Each structure stands twice: as structure tokens, then as C-alpha cells.
Amino acid sequence: MDAPEPDTPFAAVSAQTTRVGRIYQAYLDKSTPFITYRWVGTGILTLAFALRIVFAQGWYIVAYSLGIYLLNLFLAFLTPKFDPSLEQDEGMEAGESSLPTKEDSEFRPFVRRLPEFKFWYSATKAIAIGFACSWSEIFNLPVFWPVLVVYWLILFCLTMRRQIQHMIKYRYVPFTVGKTRYSKNSS
Incomplete structure (x- = not known):
């Protein structure tokens, strides 16, 4: 051509x-x-979407789908890029440990599977798409919304419990809140 x-x-x-x-x-x-x-800004967009769903009393499937997608993004945000359970299995075969066991061992910082900016960008796009879908009657499917809410809450609790157990088992914290910060001028 x-x-x-x-x-x-x-x-x-x-x-x-x-x-x-x-x-x-x-x-x-x-x-x-x-x-x-x-x-x-994303919080304001989420609030506008939630108010749209509440006052219009519809589009529960759109809200549920958005909730599942945001939960998936959040789990990817909390998960390390390199899974320590897989590295530990590989290290066991080679007879070595992947986590530092001595003070002079190599420090490995927490690297997310989904960086914060990509998490924000994907979440904001998804909320904007969900908000746009809430204005189209084709997406307003009749469902019994309390079942969706209960199912989403159960799914959230189970996945977060599993994620927290993973964090405890492999001793990593995905947040920097409360961690020691060192300044350049430490005299």
C-alpha cells in the first residue's frame, strides 16, 4: 500500500x-x-458517579463492574512486582534464600506490580467510562442490587484477607506511611 x-x-x-x-x-x-x-479529582469524579447511581436508582451493573475493576487495580497496586513466593520456590531449588538474612545482604526495595500513576490513570479512566455509561439506557439492566453489594463485599474481604496474609508471610509493606525518611542534611 x-x-x-x-x-x-x-x-x-x-x-x-x-x-x-x-x-x-x-x-x-x-x-x-x-x-x-x-x-x-478522582475522588470528586467517584462522588459524582456515586451520586448519579443513587439518584437515578439504576445502572447497578455498571457500578458493580467498576467496583470489580477497581478492586483488581488495587490488588495489583498492593502486590509486589516480583512475587516473593515464586522467588522463594526458585531459591529453595537452588538452596538459597531470596530474602536478605544478614545485615550485609542486598537491600531490595518494594516495587509495585502497578505503579501509583498507572493505578490513578486507569482508575480515573474507568470511573469516567462508568459515568458516561450511566447516561445510556442500554446499560441500565434490571438487577437486585443488594445481592451485588453483598457479593462485592464478600469478594473484597476474601481477597484483602489473602493479600494481607501474603504481606505478613513475606514481610513487606506496600505503603511508605510511617517508614523512616532520611534527609540529605543529616549531620
């Missing part, structure tokens, strides 16, 4: 979408250090 001529409408549309994509990416890059503001 030959490349489209620069004067064709397709080339003009392609150039505009590329330009818009670059501008969008530039704004995303600029928002990276503003963690609190990003999450406050």
Missing part, C-alpha cells in the same frame, strides 16, 4: 489526532508530581 497523500483528509485527521495526543500526554506528564490533586 502506498502512504496517503499529504493533501488527503485522512492525513489531516491523522496529523490532528497525533497533535491532540501529544498535548494530552504533555498534560499527563505535568500532572505526575501532583499526587494529592490527582486523587482529589
